[in-house]
Amino acid sequence: MPVPAPVLHPPFNIVRLSHVDLHVTDLAWSRAYYVDMLGLQVTHEGNGSLYLRAMEERGHHSVVLRQADVPSVGVLGFKLFEEEDLDRAAHWFAAKGLPIAWTERPFTGRVLSTRDPWGVPLEFYARMDRLPPIHQKYALYKGVKPLRIDHFNLFSSNVDAAVAFYGEMGFRVTEYTEDAETGRLWAAWTHRKGGVHDIAFTNGTGPRLHHLAFWVPTPLNIIDLLDLMSTTGYLANIERGPGRHGISNAFFLYIRDQDGHRTEIYCSDYQTVDPDLEPIRWDLKDPQRQTLWGAPAPRSWFELGSVFQGAALQDSDLKATPIIAP
Structure with missing residues (x-):
């Protein structure tokens, strides 16, 4: 579609x-x-x-x-x-x-x-x-120095339908992954605020929250967080990364808390304010789609997510699969 x-x-x-x-x-x-x-x-x-x-x-x-x-x-x-x-x-x-x-x-x-x-x-x-600004209270900065919430990503049993519904509310597609065999959307990134996405949809059993994401100042903040997590008891909570996405061009790290809620630590995507900006298409089998460089995503990244209260799960009928790490 x-x-x-x-x-x-x-x-x-x-x-x-x-x-x-x-x-x-x-x-x-x-x-x-x-x-x-x-x-x-x-x-x-x-x-x-x-x-x-x-x-x-x-x-x-x-x-x-x-x-x-x-x-x-x-x-x-x-x-x-x-x-x-x-x-x-x-x-x-x-x-x-x-x-x-x-x-x-x-x-x-x-x-x-x-x-x-x-x-x-x-x-x-x-x-x-509204609260007083704290962005120049540098004594408060710690951890990965999170600046702002950036996006949600959801598992969706029908990405085409989700994009159509949220599109009616004004969410505009910036990038998408298409399954060449069926012509259907496997994933899509949609925005309101002028970044690559406010909400994205990934094919899979849904609806579930795949992750929320926070924007951080630089890739070095992510490296600092990895050092911190690996030496303070959180090594097992590191799931994927660091690396750079092909989609969005973002430098990323994925971590999961003990309840399975996944957070992406994120920086370096691009501006999408122009209303006539053309979406970027990616083929599902393109190895640089999900990872421009870095290790491929593990199976957990494609299968595990957080359930929504009161929402019944439904399997996707689109069985195409991307590249998955062993």
Whole structure:
């Protein structure tokens, strides 16, 4: 299937991805991992929850960790341009026959809760509490020095359908992987904020969260993190990398916490602001698609992901496979 034409005037205006709600089985362990080791900043703690932001973020939080009996993902959040966009979004999702509810969230104004057609829990807001800037408080920088949340990547049982649905909301495709035998999309990268992606979709059993990603200053920060993880008890949490993607041109590292939630540490992609920017096509069998240089991805990277609360899993019928490390 061809990549759909971009919708340049969507029914409501999504500015960017905003936050993720991760359910974890040991909040103290997760605090040590995400705060002490990675370097995210605590903005609120209490009632079994931990709110975190990165160094350049002015919104109250981009990650919420919640104590739970089993690991899962509670919601993916997106910021809208203005309050009126919330009502436009509610009308659009209701017209699609999808559930809508107005939800109370700490540190946030009106919140619209819904799900996409595959059950992924989504929420939208226009106003979140703003915090003082800390990007020049260099004494606070530690770990990998995370600057901002960059994107989500989801396993999808039908990437073509996911791209079409999110495309109606104004997400524009920057790069995609096509299976030459079927002509179907195996993966696609879509954005709102002018980077390579805010949300991407990868073929597989879904919906599941493949990873969230944080932008860091330089590749050297990733090397420093590897030294830190390998000498402080987190060696087994390193899954893949470092390396450079063909898609997005990003320098990367993938790590997984003890609950299996995967984080990509990420830098060096490119600007995609122009509305007439042509998507870049990659063939699924191109060995430099996923890894321009570095070791091929391990099998875990293609098979393991975090489940969404309340979403039923469905296998993909596209059985094409990329290059997988032994």
